[in-house]
Amino acid sequence: MARSVSTRRTAVVTLVAWAVALLIFFPILYTIITSFKSEQEAIQGFDLIPSFTLESYRDVQSQYDYFTPFMNSVILSLGSTILALIVAVPAAWSMAFAPSRRTKDILMWMLSTKMMPAVAVLFPIYMLFRDLGLLDSRIGLTIMLMLINLPIVVWMLYTYFREIPGEILEAARMDGASLWGEIVYVLTPMAVPGIASTMLLNIILAWNEAFWTIRLTTTNAAPLTAFIASFSSPQGLFWAKLSAASTLAIAPILIMGWFSQKQLVRGLTFGAVK
């Protein structure tokens, strides 16, 4: 009896969960479906079965070569993430293990820098980049993206590192480990999951940053956000082409997210799990 009740319960839960999940996923799903329709079909009304034409993808590719913005997105998001980690790991480390009275303030202040609306500084930054010769350069944009996400990165790492129990360090010290030894052999293995998820989140944020990546680039450094900006509302029918371009722009990060969701979740807790 009990078993059949719980089976029935599981079935109901499954049904509800799938319905909700599909509802949430629906906009993405429908975009992918529409990308395989012809422009005529795309506005013909609701229809979940496309004619599986690749016409829109061909049109999109012939207008804007996908490869360059794709590579730029990869380079920018990876580059800025690596740079951010290089700067942030030591800082978060010292905040977590050698906190001073001002650590909390410094953290809050770092986060508050994120609240400045980007567009207010567009002109000053544009002129700064012009003078430094960084306009439309990958290096300039990499640094920009790194700085934008640095506060979140530092904070995430801090909350993660703080969960590492201090007794382990004490024990290592008793054994006569040097400070560097302590860091390399004791702490690093424990910190890897936290660093990994921080890295993933930062890659996602950098990939999806759509203000500076459009404003500070023309051709050489333009990533997929700029690619999308050239399809957003052209003349004529564009629903299928827009869907194809959207699918191309989000597919890489979506797939990466799906495969790494377990690693992502571990650090996304911000120490919320005890």
Place this chain on the structure above:
Amino acid sequence: MTLKTFLLGACSLLALGGIASAETLTIATVNNGDMIRMQKLTDDFTKKNPGIDLKWVTLEENVLRERVTTDIATKGGQYDVMTIGTYEVPIWAKQSWLLPLDKLGADYDVNDILPAIRGGLSADGKLYAAPFYGESSMVMYRKDLMEKAGLKMPDAPTWDFVADAARKMTDRSAGINGICLRGKAGWGENMAFLTAMSNSFGARWFDENWKPQFDQPEWKETLDFYVKLMKDAGPQGASSNGFNENLALFQQGKCGMWIDATVAASFVSDPKNSTVADKVGYALAPDKGLGKRGNWLWAWTLAIPAGTQKAEAAEKFIAWATSKDYLKLVADKEGWANVPPGTRQSLYDNPEYQKAAPFAKMTLESINAADPTKPTVKPVPYVGVQFVAIPEFQGLGTTVGQLFSAALAGQTSVDDALKQAQDAATATMTEGGYIQ
């Protein structure tokens, strides 16, 4: 990988990109069909001009405008050729931000460019931008629906006729709206249409002393007429419809009439994308018997920013893209109907084009009927038919566009929208030092 090797690596990547080609033109353009076609035909240019490579930045209109304006205002030097509209050209030329185009070549034939368009692109007898395509606005209508309503569209209709016809053609249960008009807020969206329309109602943005005129009865009449007409005979969600949305509606047979850019004619008459291609008729934009019609004048043009190091190559490119030969090239590859219209008299004299484009005559007449220097019934201190060629207009036009869009959506009354528009305009003009 350390920071240093990463930086070094990134730098050398960049350096490689820089040396690869001696002269690369960066061209900023809008993602309209004609420009995308140009992008695809660039082989012809690079073959004729070895040593010049082209790089394209194709963006949606508003983003493009923001990007090129930011760049030229800060002298960022990111572009060698910019696609700009007839609104920007006089303002930027006055700031000396554009290089005059005086080496377009012997066979370019500047005088072939339609005078109404050429006038708006010249200052002190020098051409500062070359038109890539030009447009006015006109009425496109469904002959079959007009007949069904028992009416016959004259070549030069009045607003009253159009409104009457729109109401009679409307059949919401069959998904047919009598008229589709722009409602999406923006100085180049609903305000382009409404400003042109207001001209025919005898309204104006400013009087001779730059005093805003939204408190005058002409504007009230214009906006009332528009809002009521759209309520009775317009499509759902009209306040977010721009050119594109209306085009899609018309192509799907959901509009009886559509007053919009003349370039739309080549889209609605294209059987590949339009379900009503063989049923479309054309007429001049309506009037009110006051001597002005509600049609605008616009051209997308190519210009060279003063900061570029590659002016010579840039001018070569512009000469190519706006030449008679380019028109012929497009005609050979894609047919005469797809040639960028509205720039050259010779195109309209060409019998092949006349045959391929049934809307050619109406387009030319509409363009010639617009006069940017005398756009309104009463005198005004500004130039521009559907815009006011002052730098403040982009912002002001968009603000007013928002207010009028809210009136269309039913969120505010016509009177409130006009009052707020008057306040916004007064504030802007005071701040800009036009009025005290």
Place this chain on the structure above:
Amino acid sequence: MATQQTRTLARFMLAPSVGLLLIWMAVPLALTLWFSFQQYNPLNPIRDGFVGFSNYLLFFNNPAFLWSILNTLLIVASVLVITLVGGILLALLLDQPMWGQGFVRILVISPFFVMPPVAALVWKNMIMHAQYGVLADLMRTVGLEPIDWFGRYPLLSVIIIVAWQWLPFATLILLTALQSLDGEQKEAAEMDGANFLNRFIYLTLPHLARAITVVILIQTIFLLSVYAEILVTTNGGPGYASTNLPFLVAQKATLEFKIGQASAGGIIAVILANIVAFFAMRAVGKNLDR
């Protein structure tokens, strides 16, 4: 001794990131502050120069200003409420045993990976479009007039889109926290005869407090600066109905090129952000120290 050494090293390691942030914070902020006292219009430079506080006054007197503050706060508050309530419900649901849990989770978190302009474009054209949107099709099928989302309910439309983007984030964090809830405690509560609601209020919710705090803090940072979604869908309208502060600043900077006023607006936005952050921290900050 080790502590002394650690402290010194800590300061040393802290230096680069704090230094970088200081520059990042100081240079643009100083520039913005400077420009906020200048009339600077690159399109019409005739009257450029020092103008004192007039940029601030002009920004305050803008009829859109109060709207923009209200809309900014409305967006932050509504999205927080939707994502927290929705997130908790979803987390409770996903915490139950079911078939295909992994796949369901993948579907639910997907919106978080979609870049804001794409999310806005998709919702605008595929879902909410009054003629071609799926919702319009649905309404017509049941014989109703399609809703003109962006004309009738502009702010609500923006909120729905933004909430859709952030719901997965909230769900993920809350779900992870929920899964760490001690099973024994749960069973003990069940034994005591506590019903579901009581268990939820006295056991689950306190356990989630810290996760909720994290969601609020992180999301507030991003929600205060919602911009792309508005630009793509409603363009701030109709009227000022969906203009928020970042959008108003953007309009000043990139449409009117009144850099002085835009800078003043930026400074005001920073102040507003800090006020919000201050109250948010007072209200929930203690959860972080647990």
